[in-house]
Amino acid sequence: MNTVLSWIKQYVPDLNCTDQEYNDRMTLSGTKVEKHTRLDKNLEKIVVGRILKIDKHPDADKLIVCRVQVVGEEKDLAVDKKDIIGLDETDGTVQIVTGATNVHEGDVIPVVLAGGHVAAGFDHKPNGEHVLQKPEEGFAIKAGKLRGLDSNGMLCSVEEMGASREQYPDAPEDGIYIIRPDKETGAFPAIGSDAVAYMGLRDTVFEYEITSNRVDCYSVLGIAREVAATFDLPFHAPDTSAFANGGAGDPAQQGEGKVEDYVSVEVKDEDLCSRYCARVCTDIHIEESPKWMRERLAAAGIRPINNLVDIINYVMLEYGQPMHAFDLDTVAGHKIIVRRAADGDKFVTLDGQEREMDGDVLMICDAEKEIGIAGIMGGENSMITDNVKTVLFEAATFHGANIRKSAKRIGLRTDASGLFEKGLDPANAEAAIDRACALMQELRCGKVVPGTIDVKVPLKEPVRIPFDAQEINTFLGTDYREEEMLSIFKKLELQFDEAKKEVIVPSFRQDLKAMCDLAEEVARFTGYDNIPTTLPKSSATIGGITKRMQVENVARDIARGYGFSEAMTYSFESPKTLDKLLIPEGAKEREVIRIANPLGEDFSVMRTTPLNGMLTSLSTNYNRRNKDARLFELAAVYLPKQLPLTELPEEKKCWTLGMYGEGDFFAMKGVVESFLNKCGVKGEINWQNDGDIPFCHPGRQARILMRTGKDSSTAIGLVGEVHPLILKNYEIGERAYVAVIDIDAIVPLVHFEPHYTGIARFPAMLRDIALLVPKSMTAGEIGKIIKKQGGRFLENFRLFDVYEGAQIEEGFKSLAYNLTFRNKERTLEEAEVNEAMDKVIDALEDKDVKLRGQ
Template identity: 35%
Template sequence: MLVSYKWLQEYVDLAGVTATELAEKITRSGIEVDGVEQKSDGVKKVVVGHILECEKHPQADKLNKCVVDVGEEEPVQIICGAPNVAKGQKVAVAKVGAVLPGNFKIKKAKLRGEVSNGMICSLQELGIEGKLVPKEFADGIFVFPSEVKVGANALELLNLDDEVLELDLTPNRADALSMLGMAYETAAILDKDIKWPETDVNPSAEKAEDSISVKVETTEGCPLYTAKVIRNVKIGPSPLWMQARLMSAGIRPHNNVVDITNYILLEYGQPLHAFDYDKFGSKEVVVRLAHEGEKIVTLDNVERTLTGEQMVITNGSEPVALAGVMGGANTEVSSDTTTVLLESAYFSGASVRATSKHHGLRSEASTRYEKGVDPSRVRPAAERAAKLMAELAGGEILEGRVEDDHLTIEPVTLSITLEKINRVLGTDISESEVVALFKRLQFEASVEEGTFTVTAPTRRGDITIEEDLIEEVARLYGYDLLPKTLPKGAATAGGLTKVQEKRRTARDFLEGAGLYQTITYSLASEEKSAQYALESREPVKLAMPMSEEHSCLRMSIIPQLLESLSYNIARQQDSVALYEIGSIFLHNGEKEQPDEQEHIAGALTGLWVENAWQGEKKPVDFYVAKGILEGLFEKMGVADLVEWRAAQIEGMHPGRTAEIVFSNEVIGFVGELHPTMEKEWDLDDTYVFEFQAEPIFQYELPELKYSPIPKFPSISRDIALVVDTTVTAGTLENIIQEAGGKLLKSIKVFDLYEGEHMNKGEKSIAFSLTYANPEKTLTDEEVVKAHERVLAAVKEKVGAELRG
């Protein structure tokens, strides 16, 4: 919201308070002011000039030689290239020595042999954005009305000597989306009175109800619709002061009638719409829901197809406006309009928001309806607009308003005790001070035995609970004046939950292992959202995605990690290792919230070890990725519960992929990308892993028990087993552990051989077995028996033979 300091002065006495000081006070009271713009900062010596003569430049077809009276003893000659310059115009002239925006200095110059003593300016050259310049002056110089005085300060006439406060409003402060709303706020802060604009009119004898009727069929979406009729208007430019204020507020002037509706929008915060009565097509206004597939061409000349949930204004048969969003082109006020049908209504914010989003059409009106307008201003805004149309467009106001009223919104009344206010704020404010603060806000307030009864006006829709009243007291009393107090009560030591501790442990381990943490988007394309998902479900689609690439919630983190890998590789980072602890989302049926699961995922490519001084290089392989996970599970205390099984997973290398099994449940996988996927992502050998974090984080670790160092020696035996290539080391390890019994304390794989001395389809896996008894010294006989049980078990279950 842009607030003109000069305009605000019309409602509140700001004597002795500069714009910068006011901005500081407003910010300290709870509404942030992003900045104060001085419209003509550094600009000087720009005056109104009167063009006495204008003729073509003798040496240039596109230039004109003008003689201009700038209020000095002698007129000056100025060369101007604007296509609309003409004799008799009053224009903005930057005299020699003037400074324009951008520190552009005007000097005496010679253009094609002719002297130019100054510059005739367009509004853009004076610092006004091109999109705000009236269309008739968009490609040329600005022409003042004939009544302005020659030599007058052009910056003042164009409101460029003003200062504009830019407010950063939160959604709950819709009341501040108008000049009167900010007048209430300013008056409360400064403890001043408000001067209201005049709305009294002198209507004609003819009654408005004889020219129009109003019927609302959808009272839930439009509880109040009021209409006024103004005859004999003369369409033309609005006064310069109005155009200047509109441009300062970011709105382009059009004509006097349309400008008045926009002016009231800014002044009251109440959107209005002006229809050309003669183009309306009937003498009745009907507000209803659109018919499915019904069409309307809006003021932006776009044909829009409507749905049955969207509210429209009709002439009884066809739509003439999208309610609260934009009018229709078929009833637009134009240069030949003579009678205006003026609409002022209270539309449901939810209805306007749905229509606006569906059509991708946001307007100043829809913004205010969405956030909530003050129902008590619907009628005064219409009266004020009618008064201005009579004054500025020569209109004749028909007596009365025609309306359909089903509005039942009442002011909110709340009770709160003085004790609670002081207890929450830590203050010692008296009853009289609190009552005075509420009166400054123009809230009705009374107090009895320490309890306040406060009625908040309808303009303050954000006041709904006791805490809102406490906030109002605090911000007007002054946040800076609130005492510094320490909280009282029993203190509770802070700390991490068990899940938070485990999450931090996982993060510390993975970073210690050399992986870098990433945080990627939870959104993906429909195709990528399902890649590498641990469960097969329909993707969760967004209702209004930003793009096709971000249209669904992800079901796996790996595609985002691969995108990050590819991005880094493309920028000559040859070795990259990334991980992410984040959420994935699984479809849980229509109209149901998706299941959210926390996953841990990683992706590695390039070299894992590069020791330049020793010449050592180790590329990433399956065992590096698996080893990282083994170390992580060991750190988390669950290594004994994890198994690894060879797996076939779409998008993964068929011989270098394993499932991660935790407590007999598959929770994830680790392995190499399939070559086709590596090519798709423009990657070399790349290894990834992903698993569900919840089973690991939620697992209750058994109580740690101390085991003393064994007193008795252990005995080691090495065995090399020849097995089919389909048999995994993990399978053999499980068989050996079960058969070895209590005496077998550890098993380690130390060799894998698949070479020329092996039969086709066979491999040799070597294990080192350690036997020990904590209670006595082992005998050879005990070890031999245990070892024979191991050899018999592996032969029986997987056909393993000792390698000779």
């Protein structure tokens, strides 16, 4: 929403403040100003001038020499005569050399005097192109010589004055702006007067961010009402009383008969159209609208067209009520019918496009055909032309959500639909159509036919809100008096029913429904800043994080300790990533949740494995030649319980680690072991290679299984070297390793509370054994045998050397263990340890394991 400040001042005439003050106070009372721009920024010493004489430049074909009168009557002068450089006092002219081609002797034009400033300038390229330059500080205009002749200023185009031809459609393309005489008086602005003011540029455009609840503020009047309340000044709405209830204003400018003689209206689908007001104007005279109207429209970003179109647009800005005008002579049967379209109806809109409707789109029809899409755009078949004689005005209230859906469905969003979809106040339709009629007379655009056709479902009773000042104070934590609150309500045009202690809400404030809404009005206009700051006095609570978050924090600490940095990747990805990861058809990971309206195929499915994010990040680092990347991520994968989704999926939190560069499988495994250890996870953990992890090297992968019973275990994660084919898919040129831990599976296994077990007081006995183990046998299996046979005094054992090579028999590897025996109650006997060792060795030999050196 953009408006010039002068327009607001029309309704709040006593407003007197700086732009910055206005900006701040409106923002703090809830009408946030996004930005404000002075239209006369960088415009200095620009006056109205008249070209008295044009001569060819003696030394340049493309230049002309103008004598420009810039001084007229003393009282009109915007620039003091003594400040005009190069002024010929005898005739009040300066000499200006220009390359302009559209000026003639006698033309009245804006002139920037030497020493002045313009907002923009054209850079004339050698190829003939003119490129507009608009630097922050504008351009200074200096006195100088052009091909030997003095030039003391410049004739201005609208672009140089910071404006555009959109705003001044009468300006020539690429030429000086020629000022025309006033339509009514035939007079030109005074020579030497301020051309910036004449062009309506002594003003500031304010751009507001209007919140969706304040439909009324999508209008100049709505904002002006807020301004009046904010600055505590009187508010004057336009006076349309002569047009109320079908009144037709000035009798000399009334159309013949009554509106019913011209048209009838039938609303078939009341659910989508709660009000339809129609009025008729005759004897239409199309011309340019007056300067003030054009300037206001232009500043709001709307291109002036002609008086009739401009009136409709002006009322839309002023009242926030879109209207439509039909050429009544094209309305068959002079009848308007409002009804839903039939599925598949084709309709050509004003812009010449054919569009397809469905049964939910509301149409405006005449006796024979559809002539407009309600609230969105009129039809080509009833379009206003310059030959229009009689106009039918429509101001209606359509169902907001329906308009929004329809606009989306047919792919056409207009200024009008943008307003309707917010859900407009039916009372405003009548006010707006009366205002339009008033402007028709004011601009002498046509005669107003008495009467308004008003088809409506009964208007809602005004909302009444019980008012209790104490309740509001308790809610806000304030101590305002009842009268203070009531005076705020009064400024906002809320009435107060003293007897019932109820606030009566005007229809344009659809956002006010309950006590909390009144509290906000009180807070806004007493100032949020004036509300005290306190801390909740309520009972103390103990803050903290969940156990899962504690586990995640351990994961973060461990990862960081091992040099892994935290990554974050998207939760949605391309379905192709599953192929990239060689996930087989039918695998659980293939059951993905699809987003119905994704940003694109690459972001269309919720991930079921965190691997793609990790490998993509490693790849990014690898391709940027970062050495030794180590990353981790804590994020969810999304596992549907069934597809299509009928209930919420499982969001499984994964701790994913990835690295390339220094380190190997066991480095990665070590990180996981440290984590499990730090979490106090007790019990038997098996590292099992079933070769079933498709994205890992078949010989270098393990599922991590936690034994939960005799024959049962639960998977808590995996670790492995990334499969070479997948490294290739991700363009990673060296070995990479990953681990994925299921945080949710870890949480129930965690023991953060430390438990002291006493330090042994009796000495331990150590035994080392070196074993020749068949290659197919794992250290895990050996470990199990040692543990099982080592007896009750085996405190622990440790693998300290693994060797395969020259001195080792083919098909075998050497594993060396260190076993510690201890009895907590007494010193162990040598014989007891020997006995245990014999049992271990016997059991190993049964599995074809040999003692080395035997």
